[in-house]
Amino acid sequence: MPELPEVETIKLGLEKLLIGKIIIKVIVSDNSLxxxxxxxxxxxxxxxxxxxxxxxxxxxxxxxxxxxAYSLVIHLKMTGQLVFVDGKYRFGAGHPNDSLVNRLPDNSTRISIKFKDEGVLYFNDQRKFGWIKLLPTTILNDKDFFRHHGPEPLQKNFTSYVFKNRLLKHKNTMLKAALLNQSIIAGIGNIYADESLWLAKLHPKSVISNLNDKDFVRLHRAILEVLNLSLRAGGSTDKNYVDAYGNKGNYLKFANVFRREGQLCPQCGEPIIKIRVASRGTHICLNCQILK
DNA sequence: CACTTGACCTGTCCGC
DNA sequence: TGCGGACAGGTCAAGT
Structure with a gap:
């Protein structure tokens, strides 16, 4: 489920692969799109x-x-993939036969974009929640287009003070629901919400009005740490995620609680449990994470 | 208005 | 072996 680190990783890959390339053909293989x-x-x-x-x-x-002056605007939702396959090395050395790039297009391929030098960009989406729009670039530069999105957590002006003030506009909301709310802070999904809350030692059901200044500072720091670690690891592959080259991400090797129910908390040794918060599977250490 | 829940999808897993 | 149902989660419409 691509969140900020996954989409950023794809962006960095496509930047190297696609800049300067010229589109010669567009094939839409899913009419329900x-x-x-x-x-x-x-x-x-x-x-x-x-x-x-x-x-x-x-x-x-x-x-x-x-x-x-037009742009492709893409949301991958849960199972979307954007994978570039270069005709020149597709069957070349170093690419195992079972590699995703050798199987594309597959039954989840929705759109194929072919380039002048024979490379192809595949948009795959098993669950069909994702979307692609073709929009005038000027619309995207209008601040109004992203008015429902909160600040980018990795930009310097996203201070813990800014974070606290945005959270405090939702006093009665559970902390995890607030982290998942894209209008408060952009880019966090289920994985990084759970990981940040564990690192900040806060229970996801904590109510925002009960947090003190130190809690906001700790949570802010935890979010930055978790997102940066994931970026260095190339994102998280739970099931579907791959980067622009078709490679999986490594962050879940470093995850402390996500998908680790039944395993022991790295901090205190108590078993991690899975509960439901804001209609989402949520992984916590009851011993470390304080309910406020 | 503030906040929560259900629908959208399909592949996978579990119990019978 | 196959079948039904629960589950996975990003976002938004609909509901409380």
Whole structure:
């Protein structure tokens, strides 16, 4: 389930792979895909012969900017993948036969974008929750477009003071629900919510109005630490996630609680349990994480 | 308005 | 072996 570190990792990969490439063909293999193409006219006029000029990310949304002043705006939701396969090394040395890149397209492929030098970008999405839109780039630069998204946690102006003040606008909300709310802070999903709360020693059902200044500082620091560690590990692969090269992420090797119910808390040795918070599976150490 | 819950999907796993 | 049902979670509409 791509969250900030996963989408950022994909962005960095696509940046190296796609900048300067020219689109020569677009194949839509899933007619139930509602948001793409907007219509065939748009695809022909604004995608064919377009050059990739920039890759951007805002929250969990990826933007592929084209030379036509249009952009592909992509949300991968839970099972979306964006994988580039280069025709030149697809069957080359160093690529095991069972590698994902050798199996594409597969039955989850929704869109294939072919480039002038024979490379193909595949948009796969097993559960069909993801979407791609083709929109004028000027719309994306309008602040209004992302008005429902909170600040980027890894930007310098996202201080613990800013974080605290945004949280305090939702006094009666459970902490985990607030972390998952993209309008309070952008980019956190189920994995990094659980990991940050464990690191900050806060119970996910804690009510925001009960937190003190030290709690906000600790939680802010924990979020930055967890996201940065995941970025260094190339994100988390629970089931579906792969980066732009088709490689899995390594963060879950370092995870302390996520998907570790029944195992022992690295801090205190008590067993980690799984509960439901905000309609989501939630992994906690009852001993370490204080309910406030 | 503040906050919570259910629907959207499909592959996988578990119990019978 | 197969079948039904629960489960996985990002987002938003609908509900309290």
């Amino acid at each position: 509602k948001s793409f193409p907007n219509n065939q006219f748009d695809v022909n006029k604004f995608m064919l012969n377009a050059r990739i000029v920039a890759l951007r990310r805002r929250a969990k949304i990826l933007i592929i900017e084209l030379s036509t």
